[in-house]
Structure formats: C-alpha cells, structure tokens
Amino acid sequence: MTQLYDNWSRLLAEIVTPEGRVDYLRLAERREILDRVIADFAAISPDAMPAAFTGEEDHLAYWLNAYNAFTLHAIMDEYPITSVWKTRDGQFFQRRRHLAGGRAVSLDDIEHAILRSRFAEPRIHFAINCGSNGCPPIRPAAFQAEGLRDTLRTATQQFLASEWNCRIDYATRRIYVSRIFKMYAEDFAGVSGTSAEYRLGVLRFVAEHTGVAFTCIADFEVVYNTYDWGLNDSRRVPRLGPILFHESVEHFAEADGGLRELYLYEGNFCNRTCAWCTINGSPKGTYHPYRGAVLDQAVATVAADGNLKFYGGEPTLHADDVIDAIGYVRRRGFSGLISIYSNGVKAAALIRILESDPRSEAVLNYSIYHGRDAEPLADHAKAQLENWAAAHPGRLFQGYKVLFHAGSGTAMAYDRDREAGYHGIATGCVRCFPVLTTAGKFRACPFAAEIDSPHYDLGRVGSDPGQVFENYRHFRKWADDTLDPAARARGVSSCEMCHQHLAELPVPDYAR
Numbered sequence: 333m334t335q336l337y338d339n340w341s342r343l344l345a346e347i348v349t350p351e352g353r354v355d356y357l358r359l360a361e362r363r364e365i366l367d368r369v370i371a372d373f374a375a376i377s378p379d380a381m382p383a384a385f386t387g388e389e390d391h392l393a394y395w396l397n398a399y400n401a402f403t404l405h406a407i408m409d410e411y412p413i414t415s416v417w418k419t420r421d422g423q424f425f426q427r428r429r430h431l432a433g434g435r436a437v438s439l440d441d442i443e444h445a446i447l448r449s450r451f452a453e454p455r456i457h458f459a460i461n462c463g464s465n466g467c468p469p470i471r472p473a474a475f476q477a478e479g480l481r482d483t484l485r486t487a488t489q490q491f492l493a494s495e496w497n498c499r500i501d502y503a504t505r506r507i508y509v510s511r512i513f514k515m516y517a518e519d520f521a522g523v524s525g526t527s528a529e530y531r532l533g534v535l536r537f538v539a540e541h542t543g544v545a546f547t548c549i550a551d552f553e554v555v556y557n558t559y560d561w562g563l564n565d566s567r568r569v570p571r572l573g574p575i576l577f578h579e580s581v582e583h584f585a586e587a588d589g590g591l592r593e594l595y596l597y598e599g600n601f602c603n604r605t606c607a608w609c610t611i612n613g614s615p616k617g618t619y620h621p622y623r624g625a626v627l628d629q630a631v632a633t634v635a636a637d638g639n640l641k642f643y644g645g646e647p648t649l650h651a652d653d654v655i656d657a658i659g660y661v662r663r664r665g666f667s668g669l670i671s672i673y674s675n676g677v678k679a680a681a682l683i684r685i686l687e688s689d690p691r692s693e694a695v696l697n698y699s700i701y702h703g704r705d706a707e708p709l710a711d712h713a714k715a716q717l718e719n720w721a722a723a724h725p726g727r728l729f730q731g732y733k734v735l736f737h738a739g740s741g742t743a744m745a746y747d748r749d750r751e752a753g754y755h756g757i758a759t760g761c762v763r764c765f766p767v768l769t770t771a772g773k774f775r776a777c778p779f780a781a782e783i784d785s786p787h788y789d790l791g792r793v794g795s796d797p798g799q800v801f802e803n804y805r806h807f808r809k810w811a812d813d814t815l816d817p818a819a820r821a822r823g824v825s826s827c828e829m830c831h832q833h834l835a836e837l838p839v840p841d842y843a844r
C-alpha cells in the first residue's frame with residue numbers, strides 16, 4: 333500500500349514547514365497534486381478493499397493520512413480563511429464531503445467513528461491535524477504502516493516538547509497541557525470512573541512520553557490550555573498573548589462521590605454593565621457579604637483539595653471581604669485552588685487578593701480584557717495586570733470567549749464565534765458546577781444565579797452536602813432529559829431556554 337501515499341508524501345514535503353505548519357499559497361499552486369491525492373483516497377480504503385490492508389497498522393495509517401489530506405482539501409476549498417470555524421457553512425467537521433473508498437465521510441466520522449472507535453491508540457491525537465494552531469505539527473511525509481507505533485510515539489514526544497502543549501511547573505505543582513487532553517479525556521484515562529482517574533490518566537500519559545517519573549508528578553494539578561483555532565498557516569504567526577487562558581481544573585465524573593468544584597456568588601453588584609452579562613451585573617446590583625455560616629457550608633460541600641471559585645458581580649469591589657473569606661476557608665481546612673473571576677478594572681485590588689493567598693488564581697473577563705463587545709480595560713490596568721502575570725506565571729488568566737452565549741447574551745447573534753457550538757455552549761447546557769450564594773442558597777448553575785426559580789434549587793445553608801450533590805446529579809439528568817431536548821425542539825440554545833422560556837419546563841423532582 334506504500335505507493336498509495338506517494339503523491340501525498342511528495343505534496344507534504346513541499347508544503348509543510350520545519351515547524352509543522354502549512355504553506356497554503358504553495359499548496360494552492362500544487363492543487364493538481366492535492367486533487368490526485370484526494371482521488372487516490374476516494375478510490376480505495378480498508379473498508380472497501382480489506383484484502384489490500386492486511387494489518388491493523390495498514391488500516392490506521394490509511395485513516396490518519398486520509399484525515400489530514402481531507403482537511404487540507406476542505407481548507408483549500410475556502411482559502412483564504414483564518415480558522416476552520418470561518419468556513420461558509422460552519423460544518424467543517426460535520427459535512428460528509430469526502431470520499432474514502434467510495435463512501436462519503438466527514439472528518440468527524442473519521443476521527444470518532446473510525447480512529448477513536450476502532451483503534452485503542454490515544455496517540456492518534458498527535459498525528460491528525462485539523463488545520464489549527466492548537467493541533468500537533470503536521471508530518472512532512474505520509475504515515476506508513478511499517479514502524480507506525482514508533483512514529484506515533486515520536487509525534488507525541490514532539491508535541492509534548494512544546495511548552496504550549498505541556499509545561500510542568502514544579503513550584504506550583506501544576507501541569508499545563510493542551511486542551512486535547514480534556515477534549516478526549518477518556519482516551520487517555522482508559523476505563524474512566526472518577527475525575528481523579530481522568531487526571532491520573534493524563535499524568536501517566538505525560539510521564540510516559542516526556543521521560544518525567546510519574547511519581548514526581550502524580551499529585552500535580554492538571555490545567556488545560558486554550559486551544560488555538562487559528563489556521564496553521566505558515567504565513568500567519570499565531571498570536572500568543574502574555575496572559576493565557578485555562579480551562580477549569582476540576583471536572584464532574586459519574587463515579588465521583590462529591591463536588592470537586594463550587595462557585596461562591598456574592599451578588600451582581602459591578603462597576604461595569606455588560607449587555608451580555610450572565611447575571612445582569614451593574615452598579616445597581618446587590619451585594620451580600622460573606623458570612624461564616626455560608627463559608628462553613630462551602631467547605632463542608634466541596635472536596636478539601638477541590639476548587640472554590642469566587643465570582644459576582646465584581647469581587648474586587650469588596651476585596652477585603654474576599655481576602656477575609658479566603659483566609660476563613662483556609663483556616664477551616666480547604667487546601668485546594670481558589671479562583672477569582674474579575675473584570676480586572678481594579679487591577680491593584682485584584683493583585684492584592686491574589687497576593688493574600690499563594691494557591692489562588694484569577695480569571696479575567698475575555699471581552700473586557702480584549703476590548704471585544706465591551707469597553708476595554710484601561711491601559712494602565714492592563715499593563716499592571718500583565719506585568720504581574722509575567723512575574724507570577726500561572727496565576728492570571730483570560731476567561732473564555734464564548735461565554736456570552738450563556739446568560740442574557742443568548743439572544744444576541746455572534747456569527748464569528750461558531751466554535752461556541754463546538755464547545756456546546758450554543759447548543760446544550762454546559763453543566764457547570766453549582767453555586768452557593770452568600771445569601772445562603774445552592775443554585776444549580778452560575779449562569780442562572782439570578783434566576784429565582786425552583787428549577788435550580790439544590791439546597792441551602794444547613795443542607796446535607798451529600799443531598800446537595802445528589803440534587804446536582806439530578807439536575808444534570810434533568811438538563812439531559814428535559815432542558816436540552818426542549819431547547820432543541822424550540823430551536824433555541826439551552827441557555828436561552830433557561831433565561832427566556834423557563835416557565836415552559838416542568839420543575840425537576842428534587843426541587844418540588
């Protein structure tokens with residue numbers, strides 16, 4: 333089968349740069365070869381001609397090569413574009429436009445129904461390339477069956493050698509890894525049960541492919557970096573800002589026995605009034621100070637080594653209260669991570685909060701930080717935060733850019749952010765961890781903290797933490813069985829359903 337890939341290897345050698353990026357202008361000049369490659373894959377596949385693909389490696393090599401070739405072909409149909417999310421129909425991964433051995437397939441079909449389903453090989457994620465900067469470098473030659481596992485091991489090692497994909501911070505005992513490890517967590521954790529197993533699965537995999545002893549990092553936190561969806565175009569340098577994004581550290585897993593993460597909500601009093609704010613924050617908002625009983629309940633409800641997230645409203649407007657509250661939960665035995673969600677306008681106050689506790693981090697509002705769809709941060713505040721972030725790596729991050737698809741932003745159209753759909757925000761409920769408000773109520777969702785409805789009522793101060801967790805489980809099931817289907821039937825996002833059509837939904841059992 334090696335001759336099947338001759339054209340493909342020849343093309344790759346011409347268009348892939350030493351950094352594993354793609355020279356798309358050159359590829360446009362070689363379009364005729366690309367078309368021949370695509371015709372080669374259309375004519376034959378392991379499914380259509382099994383006798384020609386004798387071993388598992390033959391099958392695997394074919395589908396890895398086909399995925400990468402089809403990706404380039406789909407991009408060339410739209411080029412110039414700046415991201416695979418900017419294609420005309422927004423169906424880059426879903427449209428069955430590629431022929432493999434005569435059968436129409438989509439990129440999603442190849443990745444999920446074929447590569448991930450048929451081969452127990454997590455290293456496929458470091459071999460397939462979807463045309464984005466966050467992907468592994470594209471190989472400058474076709475994958476061949478012979479020695480394929482060694483090739484995959486080398487590709488994985490190369491991927492993890494980049495600090496954008498794997499950085500071990502021994503001082504803070506954290507590992508920052510590519511979001512690929514979160515998107516496909518089950519592929520790295522084997523038979524998954526708890527969120528602890530997912531974490532250990534990632535750590536084992538990283539240890540095995542970096543040469544770092546697993547025992548040295550076994551108790552490190554795993555933090556997921558942003559996925560850069562910018563096109564891997566050799567003529568465009570990726571923009572990597574000084575303040576990085578990270579995903580939540582904690583996750584819900586079915587076998588968990590309690591909450592790994594809990595939001596603390598002080599009200600919606602804020603020095604900004606963002607039109608799309610999930611909780612309608614404004615200077616006219618409310619503020620309920622932190623009380624001992626609420627903080628005791630929080631410590632009793634979240635895992636001691638989990639994650640407490642302070643948000644609002646704007647926490648820096650009550651910086652001393654937040655500092656006192658952090659000190660309080662520490663004295664009560666909470667040893668995990670503290671996250672502060674802030675708009676960064678009061679940069680000095682935010683830094684003061686962070687400096688009060690070494691196990692704390694802050695997450696800035698994406699739109700305000702970048703000045704997109706919001707008044708930007710003042711230059712002096714931005715500079716102050718960026719300087720502090722540079723001196724304190726891993727403590728200050730930017731938030732998630734598609735969150736305005738939740739909350740009151742649900743009714744707004746943001747055409748450029750189709751990736752919100754990919755991350756589930758524009759489609760289904762994102763199932764965040766619950767909230768404990770400083771007024772003393774557990775709510776099922778941080779984006780619904782201001783919706784005073786029994787649908788989100790998980791308990792209150794004094795409730796048994798086990799019962800709160802059980803109620804949260806039922807909430808997730810309600811989101812699966814009732815909320816998401818109702819939203820689909822109505823043709824709106826699930827967040828829009830919550831914010832505008834909640835009365836149409838039956839109240840879940842736990843809240844009756």
Ligand code: SF4
Nearest residue numbers: 602604606609613675
């Ligand atoms: S999004 Fe943040 S900064 Fe904007 S109004 Fe809401 S709480 Fe305030």
Ligand code: SF4
Nearest residue numbers: 761762777826827830
């Ligand atoms: S769908 Fe509702 S519960 Fe889910 S994230 Fe959106 S507002 Fe929250």
